Amino acid sequence: MTAELIDGKAVSLKIKERVQQRVEKLKTNGITPGLSVILVGDDSASQTYVKNKKKTCESLGMRSDLHLYPASLTEQELLKKIDELNNDPDIHGILVQLPLPAQIDEFKIITAIAPEKDVDGFHPISVGNLMIGKDTFLPCTPHGVMVLLEHYGIDPAGKHAVVIGRSNIVGKPVGQLLLQKDATVTYCHSKTPDLKAMTQQADIIIAAIGRAKFIGADHIKEGAVVIDVGMNRDENGKLCGDVDFEAVRERASFITPVPGGVGPMTIAMLMENTLLSAEKGLSKDKASESV
Numbered sequence: 001m002t003a004e005l006i007d008g009k010a011v012s013l014k015i016k017e018r019v020q021q022r023v024e025k026l027k028t029n030g031i032t033p034g035l036s037v038i039l040v041g042d043d044s045a046s047q048t049y050v051k052n053k054k055k056t057c058e059s060l061g062m063r064s065d066l067h068l069y070p071a072s073l074t075e076q077e078l079l080k081k082i083d084e085l086n087n088d089p090d091i092h093g094i095l096v097q098l099p100l101p102a103q104i105d106e107f108k109i110i111t112a113i114a115p116e117k118d119v120d121g122f123h124p125i126s127v128g129n130l131m132i133g134k135d136t137f138l139p140c141t142p143h144g145v146m147v148l149l150e151h152y153g154i155d156p157a158g159k160h161a162v163v164i165g166r167s168n169i170v171g172k173p174v175g176q177l178l179l180q181k182d183a184t185v186t187y188c189h190s191k192t193p194d195l196k197a198m199t200q201q202a203d204i205i206i207a208a209i210g211r212a213k214f215i216g217a218d219h220i221k222e223g224a225v226v227i228d229v230g231m232n233r234d235e236n237g238k239l240c241g242d243v244d245f246e247a248v249r250e251r252a253s254f255i256t257p258v259p260g261g262v263g264p265m266t267i268a269m270l271m272e273n274t275l276l277s278a279e280k281g282l283s284k285d286k287a288s289e290s291v
């Protein structure tokens, strides 16, 4: 079997087109969705990502401001900036690029962001709402994975989904979303004694490990759906996922490439969350007007 390619780039374009149309509609109501992105430190890969986010915002007609700070920024200074943005009515989404330098407590920063502007879906209130299945901002990468599955007609119901990785930003939430769609979910991680025995039982594999080409053809069952959330550099410095793409594609039914799979979806879902936040603000204004 040779797998069908899951084209995240193409699906992300469709989502962005829809976002753009809704942005135009919102603008006729006098509202332009605005995203603030904060980057602390001068990591060049992170700079490229945040600049991409800004560019994408602008291409969809949204506003975006980029706040670049040196790695020496204090926690206090960052909290002050977040407070300012929380109170800025023109800003509908706030994203603080992770990871942060060691002197800054990530949890403190994430919890300081107003939940109604938490377009990353990382605030404990957003995480709690996700856990109990309430309407909330979904974290962008896990949401992107679910949209890809749906787009390709892959229904998780009754399937065995094996999630490899248990981070708060990918592994844990993607498992929850799969559970909500009635999958049987197994979480695997670095302390799982026999990973292969687990992944070989999977109908759907979500690889979020952080090790280049770690998942080989012998890890998977013939016909499995393989979603690669990894972002690594291979021995030649080329971008690659957690999955050995060339080997695994011969056994899988569907597979995401890296690049061009989950990555572009992450950005598209961030745009959608920012739009949603602006739309929610509008409906709140309308509700208060009618009182």
Ligand SMILES: Nc1nc(=O)c2c([nH]1)NC[C@@H]1CN(c3ccc(C(=O)N[C@@H](CCC(=O)O)C(=O)O)cc3)C=[N+]21
Pocket: 049, 095, 096, 097, 098, 099, 120, 140, 231, 239, 258, 259, 260, 261, 262, 263, 264, 265, 266, 267
């Ligand atoms: N608060 C926060 N929110 C994030 O969402 C967040 C973060 N911090 N820190 C870093 C990670 C990483 N991340 C990516 C998003 C898109 C691509 C992406 O578009 N990748 C392209 C390739 C890009 C390239 O060529 O380098 C692709 O896979 O096709 C990658 C990585 C968001 N992150």
